[in-house]
Amino acid sequence: MPIDSTPIAKVSEAPTNPGAAPRQKRFDVADLYRGPASTGEAVAGPSAIPLDEKLRQAYFWIVNHAIISPHYDLEYNTDKPPQVFTFGDAKAKLSLPSGQSYSSFVLVPLLNFAARRRCLLVGGPGRGKTASATLMGILAGYSVREVRRGMQHGQPQMTISDLIGNPLPADLIAAQKMDDIRIAWRKWLSMRVKIIDEYNRIPTRTQSALLTVMGDNYAEILDQIYECPESAWFLTANDDAGGGTYQVIEALRDRIDVVVHTLHFNNRFVDELLTRIEENLKPEEVMPPAIIFSEAEIDRMGDAIREVEFPTALRRRLEFFASQFEFFEPAAEQLEYKTKDTAKLSGIDFRALTALDTGKDKVKDIGAATKNGFSVRALMTTLIFAKALAFFRGYKAVTLDDLRNIVPFVLHDKLVPDTEAPFFDAAGNQVYRVDRVGWIRRLFDLSCAEFDRLSLDKDDPVTALEAEFDGGLQGVSEAEARARLVKIERLLAEWGKGRKLYGPMFDDILKLKYLHQRHTNYLAWLLIR
């Protein structure tokens, strides 16, 4: 049966996100014949539609036909506020978003597919983790059989050879030098979608080989190198909190860009399961050709995602948020070393050190709720996924909602909570010890509220000094350089009058020191020239 003639093969009609449509549409008389009835010719030109539209069509096909995930946890609102309802004694909230909202369990892996990063799907057995990853492989143009064969299943006896390949036995005997040994590389290494099922059941030594492939995009056996194509990774784990057979090495965990939880199965949808059984329906086998991406399309999509603008005002909010977490006053004497990283490297009990950090409101200081700060990798991942989300929604620039929605999935395994911190004892915050996504989103909201309270959108002296410096030092007169130095010193002196030092100010002070050094060196060069 040709699948493009059946209703299941029908993809959602464009525009799938009308809010993102151009303001002044050009009328096309060809629209007269477009509508609910398919002429059977629509699938002939799949690449004729924009890639973001195609990605949305893929999303809607997956949620409508493949994965039963009737959740809308990534909420967007238009200029109309959402309707909010509360239930039960604990006042559980439900909001009805006024804009098009999405299921994180489907959307985040799809963004990972588009941005070609590394996604971990976590959840109990039989929740659709592997099915979701399989669909991503099919989206990349592989057959169901190819995806299944290419999937690596973690198990305690998995060796490096099982994972990567093995030398040809004849060459091992006949070779005079290492270069003569040919390797039979495993086929999955050449795939553009790589799936590692139950990665926390892989033995530690094999995990290290996996780390090289994931992190550096090549495989190595007996001095032979296999360069892998750029690909999207999907790893699954039944229990990411140590329930696997082996502890996952930290470097491997750190390479994972986003973590997404399977959401529970809503039992009002058992009839869907029943029909699938009775009619032997396998959605992965009937994915419409119209939503399958060619290699060139995936490349172009990556370029398009990178081109999405990240507005300066939004970047400042992200900087402000990220700067909350690394600063740790008791860790060192010199300002530069007053970080959680210093404390961690010392090996001294974190609790003992936090007890020394007195005089601050540790409930309001969101930095006091974590044991670590942002890594550069975490920041870069946040930027690329925020762009991918904006691209998916058809926007040319990232919005605050995009950033707010994606941050919890990027930081899920990267921001380690200090669950004994006073923040988690505050009224209403106890639940965040368990709810990692909600906790990170709450931290982001609190950071934005503080950003607004300080009016940093309008009045940020460091931004003004940065702008001056970004104009370049070439041609700056001695008088101007001295004036700038005075401005920096005055600002530092003014801040020095305050009694408390928090994360954002820590980064600002070090930025001012950087600017001061650059101007001082320039001035010295100017005088001896």
Add this chain to the structure above:
Amino acid sequence: MSAIFRDALLARRERYNAIFAEARHYQPQLDGAAFGLVLIDSVAPLVEAAVGAGGDAGAVTDGLYVCALELYGHGMLGPERNDPWVTAGWKAMAGLARPLGQAPRLIAAAVSNALRILGQTPGARPQAWLDGLRACVEFADEPDTLLKAGQALAWRCGLAHYRPDALAILAALPAPLAARVLELPDPARVAEALLRMAVDPWHDPGQPAHTPRLTRVARIGGFRGFGGVFLAPPTVTLIDGELHAQDGNAEGGMWRICADAFGATFHRSVVDNWTEAGTRGSPFKLVKGRVSKIGAGEADFPDLAVVSSVAATTTTLAASTPLSHYIWLVAASV
């Protein structure tokens, strides 16, 4: 049910059952018995007609079955829920037997989609379109040519926003077919008619010619509660050379207006720089209900004695009044 249709169904029975089962998985409300009626009432006569005109029974049945199932699933064809214009279209398509036999799914889907759009556009004339399309078969029995003529016909039947595309299509169609679309008795007049329509949106070549005079060519919009467009009396302006309307109620939004001798359509729009346009830069003037246009004289329009906004292109003056949900269009019709 004819033997032709029954045999075609039986020949691919498993396929048709599987398609229906798959569709019912995603639309559990689909009822086999009701779809059976659709097959008997709507599909079978068309299969017979198309096969009679030379179509292949298997291919025609296949195309129409899938299309009918889609439409039934969308509530557009069926004994209980249906779109009356789509239902009428499936009866009328027997008159398109030859092109239907050549491209059954394409013709059936295109006609259904077009009728749905025409039926949902206020002021459009789906019956006239259907009649016109059947009449065009005499001059165009190739599916693609017939559908091109259908696009131009849709403009003539009220979809004013397709005007530029339709004029281009008409210029490319064989003259007898274009004449049929324009309802001109003489194909030799097509070229001249197209030239005049290109410069004057209010020219209808099917109407007898007379000297230019200012008239109210249309009254468009209306109260949304009565099937119109606006929640509150609107205002009009000109943006990038096109007429736009803004609802007096902020919830009502802004609209781009496309209007000509054959109809008027409204299209939601977003306008950041809404300013009063007036008649500056146009050949029109409106003073206390008296409209004048350079080269076309003047005329009194008592309804426009008090207006809330005015805007004009080179061919059309639009005016709104404080107490009406309608917009008046005045032009020098010929």
